[in-house]
Amino acid sequence: MNARANEKEMRNSFRKTVTQIIKEKERFVKKREDTMVGLESEIGVFGFDKSESEIMSVRDAVVGRVGNKDADVELGAFQLELRTPPISIFSGNGISTLEEKYVDITKIATQEAKKHSLSVLRCGTNPFVRIHNTPRTKKEKYTQVPNFQNIHRRKFTDVHIGINGTSVDIGDASIVSLFQSFQVNMGACSLHDAITLMNYAFMIGPYLIGIGGNSRYLESTDTGINDLRILAWEISHDTRVVCDVVQGKKTRIGLPERYFLGVEDYFNRVSRYPFILYNPESATQIGIGLHWLDTRMKIIGNAAVVEFRILPTQPHIADEISFALAFIGRLLHATQTHEELLPFELVKENRLCALLYGTRSLVWIKDGGLLKRMPLSEAVEIEIVRATNGLLGIGIDEGKRLKEFISRYKKNSPSEILASVLNRKKHPEREEMWNALVSTQMMQ
Amino acid sequence: MNTKEKFLSQFAFSNAMRGYVGIERERFLKNAAGLYVPRAKKFLSEVKDSHWTHELSACQVEDRTDPRNNTLELKYDLVRNTNNGIYAAQNIGAEIITEEVASFHVPLDVFPLERYKNIVQTITKDRLRSACRVAGIHIHMGVGSIDEAIRVHNVCNAYRNKLIHMGDHSSGERIALYKEMAPQWSSPHYENVEHFFETATIEGFSESPKQCYHLVRISVHGTVECRMFGVTPHEDEIIYWVEFLKKIIGGV
Numbered sequence: 224m225n226a227r228a229n230e231k232e233m234r235n236s237f238r239k240t241v242t243q244i245i246k247e248k249e250r251f252v253k254k255r256e257d258t259m260v261g262l263e264s265e266i267g268v269f270g271f272d273k274s275e276s277e278i279m280s281v282r283d284a285v286v287g288r289v290g291n292k293d294a295d296v297e298l299g300a301f302q303l304e305l306r307t308p309p310i311s312i313f314s315g316n317g318i319s320t321l322e323e324k325y326v327d328i329t330k331i332a333t334q335e336a337k338k339h340s341l342s343v344l345r346c347g348t349n350p351f352v353r354i355h356n357t358p359r360t361k362k363e364k365y366t367q368v369p370n371f372q373n374i375h376r377r378k379f380t381d382v383h384i385g386i387n388g389t390s391v392d393i394g395d396a397s398i399v400s401l402f403q404s405f406q407v408n409m410g411a412c413s414l415h416d417a418i419t420l421m422n423y424a425f426m427i428g429p430y431l432i433g434i435g436g437n438s439r440y441l442e443s444t445d446t447g448i449n450d451l452r453i454l455a456w457e458i459s460h461d462t463r464v465v466c467d468v469v470q471g472k473k474t475r476i477g478l479p480e481r482y483f484l485g486v487e488d489y490f491n492r493v494s495r496y497p498f499i500l501y502n503p504e505s506a507t508q509i510g511i512g513l514h515w516l517d518t519r520m521k522i523i524g525n526a527a528v529v530e531f532r533i534l535p536t537q538p539h540i541a542d543e544i545s546f547a548l549a550f551i552g553r554l555l556h557a558t559q560t561h562e563e564l565l566p567f568e569l570v571k572e573n574r575l576c577a578l579l580y581g582t583r584s585l586v587w588i589k590d591g592g593l594l595k596r597m598p599l600s601e602a603v604e605i606e607i608v609r610a611t612n613g614l615l616g617i618g619i620d621e622g623k624r625l626k627e628f629i630s631r632y633k634k635n636s637p638s639e640i641l642a643s644v645l646n647r648k649k650h651p652e653r654e655e656m657w658n659a660l661v662s663t664q665m666m667q
Numbered sequence: 668m669n670t671k672e673k674f675l676s677q678f679a680f681s682n683a684m685r686g687y688v689g690i691e692r693e694r695f696l697k698n699a700a701g702l703y704v705p706r707a708k709k710f711l712s713e714v715k716d717s718h719w720t721h722e723l724s725a726c727q728v729e730d731r732t733d734p735r736n737n738t739l740e741l742k743y744d745l746v747r748n749t750n751n752g753i754y755a756a757q758n759i760g761a762e763i764i765t766e767e768v769a770s771f772h773v774p775l776d777v778f779p780l781e782r783y784k785n786i787v788q789t790i791t792k793d794r795l796r797s798a799c800r801v802a803g804i805h806i807h808m809g810v811g812s813i814d815e816a817i818r819v820h821n822v823c824n825a826y827r828n829k830l831i832h833m834g835d836h837s838s839g840e841r842i843a844l845y846k847e848m849a850p851q852w853s854s855p856h857y858e859n860v861e862h863f864f865e866t867a868t869i870e871g872f873s874e875s876p877k878q879c880y881h882l883v884r885i886s887v888h889g890t891v892e893c894r895m896f897g898v899t900p901h902e903d904e905i906i907y908w909v910e911f912l913k914k915i916i917g918g919v
Contacts, residue, residue, distance in 0.1 A: 383737070471900065
């Protein structure tokens with residue numbers, strides 16, 4: 224069968240499954256207190272003294288040690304994903320249970336890497352690995368998907384990134400294998416609730432990425448960007464034809480054109496893009512899996528899950544927990560107060576500004592019923608108060624933790640701290656970079 | 668200083684600005700009833716943003732990006748300016764409208780500036796109407812010297828028809844009106860600096876290069892300016908034009 228026929232079959236299968244999902248929407252309905260939360264984090268394993276194949280086998284050993292239930296390989300040959308099972312945070316010790324599990328698997332992974340004389344990289348980009356023809360995990364999907372993006376990238380796309388006079392060539396879609404993210408998966412009460420939460424997450428994401436930026440360096444070059452991960456993804460995966468661009472269509476990375484109007488609207492958007500892979504029985508998972516929005520809705524069994532993907536891996540897992548609480552609390556606050564969404568054009572501006580300039584951004588926010596533009600450092604304080612209230616609304620008091628967290632983070636994002644340790648050198652030496660990563664605990 | 672040197676001294680070429688791009692984007696002001704309103708002055712006092720400025724027509728306003736050497740910040744500037752413009756317009760009971768060609772009945776009020784008043788006195792009503800009806804996007808590319816400006820100018824000029832086609836959203840009406848407004852719209856291929864000076868002298872813009880209305884022109888800002896693009900609400904489309912220009916001129 225040719226590629227076009229495969230795509231058609233995948234699309235038909237996707238539509239058939241999602242029609243069924245919508246028809247059976249009642250099976251996704253649950254009470255808020257019955258929903259679950261899970262965390263995922265991608266980390267790198269690295270060391271100068273080992274060959275690429277040696278690092279890859281250590282990576283596989285780490286996954287094996289943590290266990291396939293809680294860990295998996297990723298696109299990059301030097302990365303792995305750690306994940307907690309879904310845990311109810313609404314019950315008595317829910318948050319502690321989630322935290323303990325997350326700390327536990329992270330500890331096992333770090334110890335196993337160290338046992339093999341490798342370090343663990345807790346940074347949004349791996350600054351040591353080459354971008355072009357970077358080593359990938361040997362799996363069919365990890366070959367087919369980046370190759371498709373490379374072949375179909377729009378002609379004339381400027382594939383360089385850097386805002387401080389530097390320019391790094393990111394014209395290979397497997398650049399994604401250098402990126403590591405921290406993701407929060409939050410169960411929704413229904414399909415409708417999942418769309419509502421996803422829309423709120425688009426609005427909230429920019430404030431959190433502004434302070435949480437942790438991917439600035441590529442190939443030991445300072446791009447000057449607070450968090451380049453998703454921007455580079457958008458550029459390297461831009462397969463829109465000119466006609467799409469003229470019509471204002473966006474890629475399947477980052478932000479959609481507008482807020483989603485409902486679950487059909489979301490599924491329609493997913494099905495608009497090539498499936499690339501062929502497996503009709505898994506068309507829904509493949510379609511959604513390749514829809515790399517800042518936040519996306521996934522269907523897992525009888526649960527509609529909102530996956531918040533904009534944040535890079537943080538140097539400290541305690542801070543990742545704080546980000547997760549801030550995200551969940553902020554979404555809860557929005558639903559509890561039936562908050563009006565910020566106009567989408569303003570979300571677009573906030574996001575781009577936060578990704579580029581981090582804590583130095585000026586962002587739009589609604590405060591006291593008024594639309595205001597203010598420094599991001601002030602806006603996140605408002606956001607954290609809202610998140611705290613959202614958690615209090617379900618009987619969880621994390622005010623002290625979030626207050627302490629924001630007082631540190633609002634000053635400088637991790638990538639700003641790293642740049643400052645490196646004296647803002649545009650092309651730090653490999654050893655300087657290593658030492659800076661160690662001193663900021665991004666390399667452990 | 669001879670006349671040619673005097674002419675060339677008006678251009679602020681800078682090596683530091685090579686490869687930088689700046690964008691100017693014109694839009695109309697309409698009220699809630701959908702009528703064009705000559706409220707540019709009121710808009711500018713409301714927006715309080717130096718990235719926004721006036722145009723000849725008082726029904727038009729223009730925003731500018733900072734000069735940028737990367738497309739991400741260019742895009743950010745475009746989005747930020749638009750949002751500032753939207754809210755300032757709302758506050759004066761208007762809207763900023765992305766429209767390539769305004770209706771024939773657009774008011775012919777001119778922004779209250781001596782320079783514009785003088786222009787109006789020297790042109791026919793038909794030409795004024797054409798000027799007031801068209802909105803466009805101008806892309807400036809920074810160059811380091813007059814020789815480089817001539818090279819970049821000639822490359823863009825060679826692609827002129829293709830660029831017109833890329834930026835057209837009005838089935839050619841905007842360009843037709845532009846040609847009516849600026850009979851000397853056609854940019855020649857400059858053989859050398861002398862030819863550039865000679866053209867300026869013959870066409871009467873040697874003393875004031877701003878009065879050159881070629882679709883591709885060497886501007887006093889030390890840039891080569893492409894003026895053929897129409898308007899679009901989509902920043903990515905503008906960035907696509909920039910990327911195309913960068914490609915054809917070979918990464919200046």
